[in-house]
Amino acid sequence: MTKLVRSFCILGALVGFIPFRELAAQGVTSAAVVGRVTDDAGQPIPSGSLTLTNTASGVRYLARSADDGRFFFENVQVGAYVLDARALGHEPGRVPDIVLTLGQRRVADVTLRRAAVQLGGVRSKPWRTRCARRRAPARANSCPRA
Numbered sequence: 001m002t003k004l005v006r007s008f009c010i011l012g013a014l015v016g017f018i019p020f021r022e023l024a025a026q027g028v029t030s031a032a033v034v035g036r037v038t039d040d041a042g043q044p045i046p047s048g049s050l051t052l053t054n055t056a057s058g059v060r061y062l063a064r065s066a067d068d069g070r071f072f073f074e075n076v077q078v079g080a081y082v083l084d085a086r087a088l089g090h091e092p093g094r095v096p097d098i099v100l101t102l103g104q105r106r107v108a109d110v111t112l113r114r115a116a117v118q119l120g121g122v123r124s125k126p127w128r129t130r131c132a133r134r135r136a137p138a139r140a141n142s143c144p145r146a
Contacts (some may be wrong), residue, residue: 031100033073035108037065037085037093044069045112048087052098055080078102085110 037048048065052073065071065087083095090112098108 028103030075031078031102031104031106033076033081033083033098033100033106033108035071035083035110036069037071037087037110037112038069039090040111040113045087045090048085048090048110048112050086050110051084052076053082053084055082076100078104083108083110085112087112089114091115 033052037045037050039045044067045065046067046069048069048071050063050065050071050073052061052063053059054077056079059077061073061076063071063073065085078100081098081100083098085093085095091114093110093112095108095110098106100106
């Protein structure tokens, strides 16, 4: 019995030498990327489309910027990444060479330059009712006269 108690005491003493900081880090298995999307005047760009792509595996994470231009990617696996940003009325932007390590919270702000955007025209057809088509003579009599 004394051997058992002595073994637990020795085990407890050995466990006490392990730094608690390293024990706490055992639960962290990913990283995060945060930032803000702004235009060249420093104004935030809401609803910007962001893609974080792992350069080795091709895995992609998608996000949208908030009204204040901020974005957040969480639970991102460690590795090398490229951040691409797009927004209507702006040229696409890129932040290359983002290397993430365990538990890291990397800040990657993106500035997009304004660009002229030409939208295509809209074509419409005139709206026609069943009576305007007058497919059959029998139906033509049932249509109200204007």
